[in-house]
Amino acid sequence: MSTVDRPAGAPAKSAYRQMEESIDLSTMEQPLTGYGDGASHELLTLNMGPHHPATHGVLRLIVTLDGEIVRDLKPIIGYVHTGIEKTAEQKAYWKAIPVVERMDYLAYFFNSYAFCGAVETLLDCEVPKRAQYLRVIHMELNRIMSHLVWLGTSALDLGAMSMFWYCFREREAILDLFEYSTGQRMHTRYFQVGGVMEDIPAGWAAKVKEFAEKMPTRVDQYGALLNKNEILLQRLRGVCPLGEAELLELGVTGPLLRAAGNPWDLRKAMPYSSYEDFDFQIPVGTTGDNYDRYACRLQELKESSKIILQALEGLPEGPHITGDRKISLPPRHELATSMEALIHHFKLVTEGFRVPEGEAYFPIEGPRGELGCFVRSDGSSKPARVHMRDPSFVNLQATAPMCKDAYIADLIATLAMIDPVLGGIDR
Amino acid sequence: MEVVRSQLSPASKEDFRIQQRRSQDLLRGDLDGEELEAYVQSRIITTTLDKAVAWARGNAMFPATFGLACCAIEMMSIVAARVDVARFGFEAFRASPRQADLLILSGRVSIKMAPVVRRVYDQMLEPKWAIAMGACSSSMGVFNNYAIVPADKFMPVDIHVPGCPPRPEALMHGILKLRQQIQLDPALGWRSRYGAENTIEVLPDEGDELLKAAAQEDPGTAMEVPGA
Numbered sequence: 001m002s003t004v005d006r007p008a009g010a011p012a013k014s015a016y017r018q019m020e021e022s023i024d025l026s027t028m029e030q031p032l033t034g035y036g037d038g039a040s041h042e043l044l045t046l047n048m049g050p051h052h053p054a055t056h057g058v059l060r061l062i063v064t065l066d067g068e069i070v071r072d073l074k075p076i077i078g079y080v081h082t083g084i085e086k087t088a089e090q091k092a093y094w095k096a097i098p099v100v101e102r103m104d105y106l107a108y109f110f111n112s113y114a115f116c117g118a119v120e121t122l123l124d125c126e127v128p129k130r131a132q133y134l135r136v137i138h139m140e141l142n143r144i145m146s147h148l149v150w151l152g153t154s155a156l157d158l159g160a161m162s163m164f165w166y167c168f169r170e171r172e173a174i175l176d177l178f179e180y181s182t183g184q185r186m187h188t189r190y191f192q193v194g195g196v197m198e199d200i201p202a203g204w205a206a207k208v209k210e211f212a213e214k215m216p217t218r219v220d221q222y223g224a225l226l227n228k229n230e231i232l233l234q235r236l237r238g239v240c241p242l243g244e245a246e247l248l249e250l251g252v253t254g255p256l257l258r259a260a261g262n263p264w265d266l267r268k269a270m271p272y273s274s275y276e277d278f279d280f281q282i283p284v285g286t287t288g289d290n291y292d293r294y295a296c297r298l299q300e301l302k303e304s305s306k307i308i309l310q311a312l313e314g315l316p317e318g319p320h321i322t323g324d325r326k327i328s329l330p331p332r333h334e335l336a337t338s339m340e341a342l343i344h345h346f347k348l349v350t351e352g353f354r355v356p357e358g359e360a361y362f363p364i365e366g367p368r369g370e371l372g373c374f375v376r377s378d379g380s381s382k383p384a385r386v387h388m389r390d391p392s393f394v395n396l397q398a399t400a401p402m403c404k405d406a407y408i409a410d411l412i413a414t415l416a417m418i419d420p421v422l423g424g425i426d427r
Numbered sequence: 428m429e430v431v432r433s434q435l436s437p438a439s440k441e442d443f444r445i446q447q448r449r450s451q452d453l454l455r456g457d458l459d460g461e462e463l464e465a466y467v468q469s470r471i472i473t474t475t476l477d478k479a480v481a482w483a484r485g486n487a488m489f490p491a492t493f494g495l496a497c498c499a500i501e502m503m504s505i506v507a508a509r510v511d512v513a514r515f516g517f518e519a520f521r522a523s524p525r526q527a528d529l530l531i532l533s534g535r536v537s538i539k540m541a542p543v544v545r546r547v548y549d550q551m552l553e554p555k556w557a558i559a560m561g562a563c564s565s566s567m568g569v570f571n572n573y574a575i576v577p578a579d580k581f582m583p584v585d586i587h588v589p590g591c592p593p594r595p596e597a598l599m600h601g602i603l604k605l606r607q608q609i610q611l612d613p614a615l616g617w618r619s620r621y622g623a624e625n626t627i628e629v630l631p632d633e634g635d636e637l638l639k640a641a642a643q644e645d646p647g648t649a650m651e652v653p654g655a
Contacts, residue, residue, distance in 0.1 A: 058495060079537060082496075086573075087570055165507055169507065172504065
């Protein structure tokens with residue numbers, strides 16, 4: 001990271017460039033001590049990424065290798081930085097939802113719910129029970145979808161290629177359900193502040209039920225394919241474990257923490273969106289190795305199916321969005337008869353709703369851990385600050401302690417089991 | 428896919444009958460010697476080598492395994508059973524750009540990522556093509572802010588696939604359009620017009636040298652060389 005000497009007569013460095021070069025990066029270059037004797041035995045620094053098929057996105061890792069053993073590892077991020085948090089500040093609250101949704105692109109319902117939840121907290125808005133249940137159904141379908149993409153691509157990294165096709169078969173089934181109810185496969189913008197955009201179409205519930213009943217048997221089939229696969233087991237069992245205490249220190253949440261035996265799940269710990277109504281279990285592991293991370297997620301697929309079935313069973317009748325005309329658009333038919341509805345519609349579409357001053361943090365349990373949204377309002381119709389606590393970002397910190405003194409092949413397996421989504425990390 | 432159907436004219440119907448008769452003769456071995464040679468010459472597929480090569484190239488594209496963001500997930504699903512790109516022979520995703528000849532820009536390209544994308548593109552061997560998948564890599568999409576660069580700014584793109592993200596079917600359509608473009612060559616030479624051919628990979632310490640060489644060759648159009 002040395003500065004490049006510029007020839008005489010070159011234009012002076014900009015203030016930004018000077019600032020950039022003034023940052024001390026010597027710790028990045030500092031050689032590790034205690035390994036090898038220097039002459040016959042050297043450490044090798046290897047660059048992995050940002051274009052690498054096994055880093056699940058555009059993650060760049062600077063790996064220090066002692067032979068085949070990883071001694072040190074530095075993730076470099078920012079290759080899909082999209083400026084989403086800043087863009088959200090320039091949009092009215094209801095127009096910010098599509099932008100926020102595109103952060104963690106495998107958990108779009110979670111992103112929009114974290115944002116809507118924070119805004120609802122600021123507005124002190126009551127969400128109808130039916131909307132809460134519909135949100136639960138969609139989020140749990142999304143969790144299954146996210147885990148399926150994880151399972152398919154991770155198994156691909158570990159050499160179990162056919163898994164990819166089975167997982168994507170089920171993923172297509174879920175995306176068909178999303179398309180049926182929301183009109184889009186990905187980034188649906190279905191959740192709104194105060195409820196959901198539209199009520200579910202006729203026949204959707206039956207299709208979801210059919211899918212959710214089928215899913216546990218599918219999970220058993222995946223297990224039958226993978227659980228006795230010696231190659232896979234050798235790369236998972238006992239590989240790269242990290243204890244509960246260290247994970248908590250790093251702030252790791254989600255399946256990674258649960259694999260180490262800590263049953264922390266915000267759906268149970270701080271129930272939101274009526275999660276207290278459902279009977280489900282939190283799968284936990286024992287040692288926190290790669291196998292536990294894998295097994296926990298596989299069980300979560302089954303638990304999510306259970307929640308979906310219960311939510312469909314108890315789906316209450318009633319409105320799908322709050323009746324507060326200051327927040328939600330009036331129904332179409334009212335526009336023709338009610339002047340007041342027309343005014344509200346106009347105000348909402350042009351300016352958006354105003355949110356009282358204050359700040360709120362709304363954490364939910366995403367597929368990768370605690371996904372929280374912080375919103376600060378200055379009383380206008382646009383948020384003053386939006387910040388996401390993305391689980392992938394925090395979990396990525398654990399890569400180095402996990403992979404220290406492991407083989408480089410295990411680094412690939414561990415990275416697959418951490419399941420980082422770079423869109424969420426870089427935002 | 429467009430299928431062109433044309434009706435046989437009465438004359439060509441007659442030709443067809445004659446051809447049938449002659450092939451029957453051929454099977455019976457009635458044609459031989461000079462007569463056979465003349466027959467083969469009249470029946471040989473007359474085409475230029477270029478056309479044959481273009482046909483082969485269009486049917487054997489190797490996309491690079493290169494995912495950026497949301498669209499990468501939809502790009503992966505074209506390999507899955509529903510859309511199944513293997514039907515057309517483009518399923519061999521190559522992890523190394525040296526083995527690939529199609530770069531699918533699946534997602535948003537940030538300013539930090541753009542040089543990397545360009546380098547991957549430069550590392551690919553000619554002939555090579557690029558598809559900008561999704562709104563972000565075509566026009567900065569829904570974000571449209573300081574962090575995103577549209578792909579056209581830094582590399583030649585053959586096909587833009589709209590959508591946010593595009594459905595797998597849409598990407599499939601884009602790939603088939605690219606196949607059509609390669610086979611029929613309707614690009615009308617846009618690559619040579621924009622200097623989009625024969626890009627080379629430049630290592631960081633070679634850049635200034637190359638700029639100097641370009642300045643000597645053509646002082647009018649060359650870029651400013653720092654310190655020259």
